[in-house]
Amino acid sequence: MRVIACNAPYGKGGIGQHFAQLVEESRDCGLLDRYYAPGLKTGDDKGRRLEKRRWHDWVVQYTPVRFSPGWRSFLYNEFFDRQVVRRLAPPLDRFMGFVGTSLRSFRQARELGAERLELVAANSHVRNVRRLHEWARKRHGMGDSWLNGAQRRKTLREYEVADTIYVHSDYTRQSFLDAGIPEDKLERTYLRVAPRFQPPDRRPDDGTFRIVYVGRVEGTKGIPLLLEAFS
Numbered sequence: 001m002r003v004i005a006c007n008a009p010y011g012k013g014g015i016g017q018h019f020a021q022l023v024e025e026s027r028d029c030g031l032l033d034r035y036y037a038p039g040l041k042t043g044d045d046k047g048r049r050l051e052k053r054r055w056h057d058w059v060v061q062y063t064p065v066r067f068s069p070g071w072r073s074f075l076y077n078e079f080f081d082r083q084v085v086r087r088l089a090p091p092l093d094r095f096m097g098f099v100g101t102s103l104r105s106f107r108q109a110r111e112l113g114a115e116r117l118e119l120v121a122a123n124s125h126v127r128n129v130r131r132l133h134e135w136a137r138k139r140h141g142m143g144d145s146w147l148n149g150a151q152r153r154k155t156l157r158e159y160e161v162a163d164t165i166y167v168h169s170d171y172t173r174q175s176f177l178d179a180g181i182p183e184d185k186l187e188r189t190y191l192r193v194a195p196r197f198q199p200p201d202r203r204p205d206d207g208t209f210r211i212v213y214v215g216r217v218e219g220t221k222g223i224p225l226l227l228e229a230f231s
Helices: 013-028 054-062 069-087 103-111 126-140 149-161 170-178 223-230
Strands: 002-005 032-037 047-049 094-098 116-121 164-167 186-188
Touching (some): 013 094, 032 069, 054 069, 069 149, 103 116, 126 149, 164 170
Parallel strands (some): 002 032, 032 047, 094 116
């Protein structure tokens, strides 16, 4: 049976949608034991809510950490990882966690007898992410990367510890192969589009061509490239 943990609420945002799909796929094939997240599917007895502690928010909002996207991201992920460790309990056959939030959970799961540690790669290999963020910073002068040295080192260790790394695109898979991750450690998955985002079969044409961007407004999301493309 599989235990899953994710620091995004079920079905909320990109990571939350990814997480929800993994939960439902595990449920459908009879593998889901339970899952941990800050927000759960309504009425789901398999979910275990992890509440943020007040001092978490205090550290992120009222200390110098608030000026660093990298440290904010790292500490949020680290807080979540430690929360999962406190809640994990046997029986535990498989543990699945998301990249950057699972190193301590992996160690605890192994101590509790987990036979397989499964890591979900929400991005390409962390070295590739760092390279692209650095390129964006040099080209556009926007140093807003969420990836600092501490997060990078933790992620690389997760790659080593995991028995399986799930990658959801050919681009992501190739970035891991280029970084030397063995092919037999990677498992290709396919993300589905939620029904509410699928266009209708027929749409009225009002003569206006539209492009919609969905994501955070920051340099690492490629906003400057989008503006250059329009120009």
